[in-house]
Structure formats: structure tokens, C-alpha cells
Amino acid sequence: EHLDRQAAILANAEASFLITVPEGLGAARLLRARLPALRALLSPQELAAEGGRLHQRRAAHDLALIQYTSGSTGDPKGVALRHANLLANIRAMGEAVDVRGDDVFVSWLPLYHDMGLIGAWLGSLYHGHPLVVMSPLAFVARPQRWLRALHEYRGTLSAAPNFAYGLCASRLTDEDLEGLDLNAWRVAFNGAEPVHAQTLERFIARFTPYGFHRSAMAPVYGLAECSVGLAFPPLGRGPLVDYMARDSLEPGRRVRPADAGDPHASHIPACGRALPGHELRIVDDADRPLPERTVGRIQFRGPSATSGYYRNPQATAALFHDGWLDTGDYGYLADGEVRITGRAKELIIRAGRNLYPYDLERAVAELPNVRRNGVAVFASPDPATGEERLVVLAETRECDPEARERLRRRIHECAVAILEIPPDDVVLAPPRTVPKTSSGKIRRSACRELYERGALTQRRAVWRQLARLRLAGLLPSLRRLSAAGARLLYAGYAWTVFLAMAGLMLLATLVPRESWRI
Known part of the structure; x- marks a missing residue:
């Protein structure tokens, strides 16, 4: 998802070159395959070796x-x-x-x-x-x-x-x-x-x-x-x-x-x-x-x-x-x-009331076995009724089923004590599930999207994610190759027609006019 976001940003910015640390060049190549406008990838060392400065007044x-x-x-x-x-x-x-x-x-x-x-x-x-x-x-x-x-x-x-x-x-x-x-x-x-x-x-x-x-x-x-x-x-x-x-x-x-x-x-x-x-x-x-x-x-x-x-x-x-x-x-x-x-955009409308997620998030983060800065509270529409449902997502390393059930009850009690309404769903997920911005802020809208896709508790293997990105990056290349192949075939066809016509014209000039008659 991170590379998807970066690709969207670079496309919007119409970036023509990208500077990254040497360790990031592999990921940058995945981006370059998806962005035709991205002409060059450079590390700071390569940039420094280029020589002279740009003297431009702004x-x-x-x-x-x-x-x-x-x-x-x-x-x-x-x-x-x-x-x-x-x-x-x-x-x-x-x-x-x-x-x-x-x-x-x-x-x-x-x-x-x-x-x-x-x-x-x-x-x-x-x-x-x-x-x-x-x-x-x-x-x-x-x-x-x-x-x-x-x-x-x-x-x-x-x-x-x-x-x-x-x-x-x-x-x-x-x-x-x-x-x-x-x-x-x-x-x-x-x-x-x-x-x-x-x-x-x-x-x-x-x-x-x-x-x-x-x-x-x-x-x-x-x-x-x-x-x-x-x-x-x-x-x-x-x-x-x-x-x-x-x-x-x-x-x-x-x-x-x-x-x-x-x-x-x-x-x-x-x-x-x-x-x-x-x-x-x-x-x-x-x-x-x-x-x-x-x-x-x-x-x-x-x-x-x-x-x-x-x-x-x-x-x-x-x-x-x-x-x-x-x-x-x-x-x-x-x-x-x-x-x-x-x-x-994070305001939750539930049972005719407007609720903010922050107080409940802080309280849940203080519970034992819950990871700090790993809690998100958000609303998601009920597929059957369309009404907003209150969802609490909490990261935990706890694996014991009984302990997880006790933790769910504690989260339920927190919601009732703070918001005076129970949560409609409590999701316990493994660490590093809650999406965050580059500065560490919780992306609640992204949490909601993952929840509605049923992807919160799914842990995709890294190699699968990289393979998906690589395949996604190959598609533009294949399109370009296909377009180039089509242009080449058309050029070959055009040259064939041209040479055939030229040959006929040459033949017409070499054969005596009298031989044209049948």
C-alpha cells in the first residue's frame, strides 16, 4: 500500500526524477516501472558526483x-x-x-x-x-x-x-x-x-x-x-x-x-x-x-x-x-x-449523536496487552441498514482465546463508560495492522477501508506484495512494448507496400510500351 501511495503522489506531481538512499533504489525501480514520466533514479552520492550547481534566481x-x-x-x-x-x-x-x-x-x-x-x-x-x-x-x-x-x-x-x-x-x-x-x-x-x-x-x-x-x-x-x-x-x-x-x-x-x-x-x-x-x-x-x-x-x-x-x-x-x-x-x-x-471527517454519527474517537482510543491504548498507538476507532456503514456502526480496532500480541475474549470485554466496557454506547464490533489484530501516515498519525479512513474489505486480520506475505507490485509495474511496460510492436509491424507493412509499388513502377519503366498490349 505504501508504494501504491507513493506512485499516486509521484504521478500527481509529474516527477521526472527521484532521489533516494541506495537502500531504497530497489523499491524506486518498482515505482519507475509504473511511471513513464519518471526518467531517472539517483542516490545522493550520484547526485553529488554530477558536479556543478544550478544557479537560478527564484x-x-x-x-x-x-x-x-x-x-x-x-x-x-x-x-x-x-x-x-x-x-x-x-x-x-x-x-x-x-x-x-x-x-x-x-x-x-x-x-x-x-x-x-x-x-x-x-x-x-x-x-x-x-x-x-x-x-x-x-x-x-x-x-x-x-x-x-x-x-x-x-x-x-x-x-x-x-x-x-x-x-x-x-x-x-x-x-x-x-x-x-x-x-x-x-x-x-x-x-x-x-x-x-x-x-x-x-x-x-x-x-x-x-x-x-x-x-x-x-x-x-x-x-x-x-x-x-x-x-x-x-x-x-x-x-x-x-x-x-x-x-x-x-x-x-x-x-x-x-x-x-x-x-x-x-x-x-x-x-x-x-x-x-x-x-x-x-x-x-x-x-x-x-x-x-x-x-x-x-x-x-x-x-x-x-x-x-x-x-x-x-x-x-x-x-x-x-x-x-x-x-x-x-x-x-x-x-x-x-x-x-x-x-x-473522523466524526462518528451513532444513535443520533456525534462522537469523536480520541478519548476512547486513549482509554483502550492504556489497557494491558494493547499496543500503544495501535488503536483506531471509526464508523463503518452496516451493509444491511446503512446505519453507521462503531468499530474499535486494537493491535495486540495476545493469542490465547480466553485472554482475547477478556480483552474484548474490557474494550466494550471502556466504550460504554466513555461514549455511553457499546461498540458494534471489536477487532483484535496483530501488530503493525493499523495504517499510519509517514509522521505516525493513525489513518482512520484507511482502517475503515481495510475493515470493509475484510482485510484487517489478513497478513499478506511480503513476497506476494512485492510480486503484485512488480506485476503492476510490468503492465505499463507491456503496453509500451505492445504499442512499439504495433508501430513496428505497421512500419514493416508500410515499407512492404512502398517497395512493391516502387518495384511495379520500375518494372513499368523497363518494359517496352508495345508489350503492354494483349
Whole structure:
């Protein structure tokens, strides 16, 4: 599936050459067989050996990069970003956090992710402060390496998705952290996926003894369509969390406060105000602005905003609403700061209620024998009635039938306790079943597609998948060979006719006219 997605992206981008590490050239050849426009495959070493540089001047309105979002395989959405968009976003983020010349940014984020590329790499180049770069694999293998780098290089700025903070808070032992000093870390950006209030508190409690300041934790909000960042909290404030009744978070409703200990309360972190020079608003489905503390669709505008999706006019038309861009998220404003309640396309309509999957996913992930970041909750239509069914997918290594049945009952109890309705189906699947984006976010729509095909619990052999891709790649080649063969046969036929006619004409000139008579 990953190569299918890459092939769709490259076809949409009309890519003519592809650069990859030597280890990736085998997979790249599978892609090349399916993409006639892809003329060359290069490794960085081969590219460096080519010699001279390209000296081309670029204007602010020129296309800088195309950033593909995690859409469906058949409909890739490439966010077209111009140089002016990137520069505006980098400047605005720098102003929001008061970037200084003595700052040090420490990052393990991959450079194919917007937070790693734009926020860390390009931002550090623009502002002229040091950047310490680590491999994402180094962090995943030993999360303490990230914190040790912050300690060693006196890092002041760093960013990570929510799961990374949770991983450090739960996995690292006192021995792993011996001698650690995080006192210099002044802004800890937490974004790129839904921010969990519980994770914020766990991380702060765990690392306060090691010099981490509560005021450094900064839940942020952004999206590819705004380059990367859109809303940042006030500098040095620390996390601010709303406790709201879960049933009041439906679109169009005014949120209702709840007690922090209420089991039916949602904990919603504030992600701050729009960056300098940018605007946010909350609207209903008719694009009418809503008052504060009323849930609606989040829209924005500003100099960081994309001009549209590359070669996708339908998606571009749906993105713009009278000069504002639709984020695809639901949320509300309180005191000018935005709170995110969920993705519009992930909203589950069940028994006349609108449900978000996130609280249940977090609760199920905490159960014994369930893999963290291996839970997806989504809706799937009932083939008989057409009504949406609530499905819980959880990865587990548990094989014992009785233990699996107990786990299903626990998941059922979680759903009733949190959503007040039971799940229609609980699927226990082996590890690495839940599809994720390149940045680790769960692809719930892909989960639903696999579920409806009955493919969630099927483990296809790798050699079969590679063979399928190879055969798929051979089809265009066979078509090209067939077309070339047809052209060759036609050329041969044409030459045969031409030579026969030429021969007859030559014969006519050599034979005396009198011999023509019978």
C-alpha cells in the first residue's frame, strides 16, 4: 500500500526524477516501472558526483515545494507552497516565540515532515541559530537520546508530537535520566497530532525534578495548508486545559464546563492564538461566524496559506470559502485562543449523536496487552441498514482465546463508560495492522477501508506484495512494448507496400510500351 501511495503522489506531481538512499533504489525501480514520466533514479552520492550547481534566481511567488497530506491512495492532495508562504510562516513563528541568536534547536523529527523541515531545519537557517539534528530511528530506539541532546547542547527549543512526550514520561527510568538537566529548554512545542492533556501533565511531573519548567510546555496547532504553524500559546504561560462535558462538543453547540474528575469530561488543551499576521475564525456549515465557546469548523487566512492543491482543482475549490481556508477541523474559541475538538471527517454519527474517537482510543491504548498507538476507532456503514456502526480496532500480541475474549470485554466496557454506547464490533489484530501516515498519525479512513474489505486480520506475505507490485509495474511496460510492436509491424507493412509499388513502377519503366498490349 505504501508504494501504491507513493506512485499516486509521484504521478500527481509529474516527477521526472527521484532521489533516494541506495537502500531504497530497489523499491524506486518498482515505482519507475509504473511511471513513464519518471526518467531517472539517483542516490545522493550520484547526485553529488554530477558536479556543478544550478544557479537560478527564484522569486517570492515561485513554487518552493509540494507538501502531500495524508489523503486516500487514489486522491493525493499536494499542498503547493511558495517561497513567500514559507518565509512568512517562519517569521511569524519566530516572532511568536521570540527567537534569539543564542537559541539552540534540538530535533529528531524527519526532514520529510513539515515540523522537521520547515519548523526546525529552515527556521534555524533563517534565524541563524544552531540546530542539532538526530535520526528519528535514534529517538525511537532510545528516547533518552533526545533529552540527552537537549542536556548536552543546552537546547532551548525543541518540538515533537504528543506520543513522544508520552513515551519519555512512561518508558524512561531514573537510571536513564541520571544527571539530566533540562533547565535551558524554554519552549517545548507539542503538535502534529492531537495533544492529550494527560500526557502534558505526566511529562511535566516526570521531568520537573530534572529542571524542566512547566512554562516551557506549548501545545500548538498547525497544518500543511498553512505551511506548518497556525496558532501558538502565549510564551511562557504553560498548558491551559478546559474540562468540558463530552456531549456538548457536537458541532453547533455551546460547550459546557465539567469537573476535572468527571468521567464524562473531555480534557481539551488550548493551542493559543493565530500567529502574527494571521487570522482564525469558527463558522457553521454555512460559513456563518459563531460566537466564542461554540463548536464549529475552523477557518484561517494569512500570508502562510497555500494557493491550493497541486493539479487538484476540485479539492482546491472545496478548500476556499470566500477568502478563508477550511482546516477540516472542528473546534471553538475561548478568550481568543483555539481549542481543537476533532477532525470533521473522523466524526462518528451513532444513535443520533456525534462522537469523536480520541478519548476512547486513549482509554483502550492504556489497557494491558494493547499496543500503544495501535488503536483506531471509526464508523463503518452496516451493509444491511446503512446505519453507521462503531468499530474499535486494537493491535495486540495476545493469542490465547480466553485472554482475547477478556480483552474484548474490557474494550466494550471502556466504550460504554466513555461514549455511553457499546461498540458494534471489536477487532483484535496483530501488530503493525493499523495504517499510519509517514509522521505516525493513525489513518482512520484507511482502517475503515481495510475493515470493509475484510482485510484487517489478513497478513499478506511480503513476497506476494512485492510480486503484485512488480506485476503492476510490468503492465505499463507491456503496453509500451505492445504499442512499439504495433508501430513496428505497421512500419514493416508500410515499407512492404512502398517497395512493391516502387518495384511495379520500375518494372513499368523497363518494359517496352508495345508489350503492354494483349
